Amino acid sequence: MPELPEVETVRKVLEKWVIDKTITDVEFFYNGVLDGINKTSFINNIKNQKIKAVDRKGKFLLFKLSDYILISHLRMEGKYYLVKENVIDPKINKHKIISFTLDDGNKLIYHDVRKFGKMKLIKYEEESTDKSLSKLGEEPFSINxxxxxxxxxxxxxxxxxxxxxxxxxxxxxxxxxxxxxxxxxxxxxxxxxxxxxxxxxxxxxxxxxxxxxxxxxxxxxxxxxxxxxxxxxxxxxxxxxxxxxxxxxxxxxxxxxxxxxxxxxxxxxxxxxx
DNA sequence: AACGAAACCTGCGCGC
DNA sequence: TGCGCGCAGGTTTCGT
Structure with missing residues (x-):
């Protein structure tokens, strides 16, 4: 879906929704979003992590957690919704990919009709060597x-x-x-x-x-x-x-x-x- | 090494 | 109404 301005807009919305919230549970509806990354360790590692910041690099969203960085790319049609726990919206449900339960009684839902979007969890020390992040060029604002x-x-x-x-x-x-x-x-x-x-x-x-x-x-x-x-x-x-x-x-x-x-x-x- | 095409998916609007 | 085609804000992988 989005290019830099849309991702930046999403980032600002996410900031309002999830800063200082803790992820208490994760539920998968489409495993392909992890692109081969181990699901069990993803779940184990992300549980009880507090979301400290939501940053952006190019078109990538970076959720800065206590010990990890959750990298999310929306590709063509990825979207986020915040829903009250127990509220089921059939429109969102149909293409739900992953749901993060937060400690404030809300769920952060990642939704993606075409299932192109990808997510992964890395350690802070991997940020500079990560395959997708490290090959990114500079943004127009800072390019030489x-x-x-x-x-x-x-x-x-x-x-x-x-x-x-x-x-x-x-x-x-x-x-x-x-x-x-x-x-x-x-x-x-x-x-x-x-x-x-x-x-x-x-x-x-x-x-x-x-x-x-x-x-x-x-x-x-x-x-x-x-x-x-x-x-x-x-x-x-x-x-x-x-x-x-x-x-x-x-x-x-x-x-x-x-x-x-x-x-x-x-x-x-x-x-x-x- | 570098390039273009195909692959990954679903839904919509169009012409027949 | 139904079907097939082409199209959609992106990236990775696979051939040449």
């Missing part, structure tokens, strides 16, 4: 301009694909890459090699602008998608190209085009983006 440029300039891959690669830059996904390339006036099909230093700078600047604005508005809710409890974002009202196929470009009036790049639907203005 020269280092990003080196990676882009030395590649024949398409710029759209490069910006979706979390090892190169973390946090952008299919919606915001299309938006950033629009604001940067760069055609998504361009090879990395062809990107100028100035364009590289524009990419970073617009990434920061777009992500910050989306965070301000609580992310984008497209396809009437809601992502944590009943929270839904408002940034979809400001999207320039994503989901606007055949509609008029706000800048030049041309029809927004949609194509496929790296298997992903890609929206752009054929006149504004060169």
């Amino acid at each position: 301009e020269e280092e990003l440029y080196k990676k882009i300039k030395s590649s024949k891959r398409k710029i759209k694909t490069l910006l979706l690669d979390q090892a190169i830059i973390a946090g952008l996904g299919n919606i915001y890459v299309d938006e950033v390339l629009f604001f940067s006036n760069i055609h998504p099909n361009r090879e990395g090699e062809s990107i100028s230093k100035k364009e590289n700078k524009k990419i970073i600047e617009h990434s920061i602008k777009v992500l910050n604005r989306a965070i301000e508005l609580g992310g984008s809710s497209v396809y009437s998608y809601h992502f944590a409890g009943s929270v839904s974002g408002k940034f979809q009202n400001e999207l320039q190209v994503y989901g606007r196929k055949d509609l008029e470009c706000f800048k030049c009036g041309s029809k927004i085009a949609k194509t496929k790049i790296g298997g992903r639907g890609t929206h752009f203005c054929p006149r504004c983006q060169k």
Whole structure:
């Protein structure tokens, strides 16, 4: 489901729900969420752990527990709900993946229609070596301009694909890459090699602008998608190209085009983006 | 080593 | 109404 702004919105909601609560029990409804990690040790280790903080790294959520870090990735459709113990909501129940019982009488439910989301528990000392975390690139807010440029300039891959690669830059996904390339006036099909230093700078600047604005508005809710409890974002009202196929470009009036790049639907203005 | 395609899943909207 | 197809905010794995 989500990109950096949506995950950040979820993180803030989770903070309100679970900080200083202790996990007293765990119940699984789909074992695949652990991706091969041992379920018994997961349960044993997480029981009686207190949730001290909820952090975010790229699109990963990090629940900082007393002795462990619970890493959660929502992938396409993962959501969290907080429900009173004993209250059964059939809408939530259908795609329930895992339920954490908290010591305040609530349950934190992880819900995922497509079952793509993943979770694992690591020790604090594993944070810097963890396979998924350690290969993440910097987020646009902190990325080094020269280092990003080196990676882009030395590649024949398409710029759209490069910006979706979390090892190169973390946090952008299919919606915001299309938006950033629009604001940067760069055609998504361009090879990395062809990107100028100035364009590289524009990419970073617009990434920061777009992500910050989306965070301000609580992310984008497209396809009437809601992502944590009943929270839904408002940034979809400001999207320039994503989901606007055949509609008029706000800048030049041309029809927004949609194509496929790296298997992903890609929206752009054929006149504004060169 | 580096790249693109396929795989992982379910649900929805569309055309026939 | 029913069926098949293509599509969906992501990442990992599998071939070449």
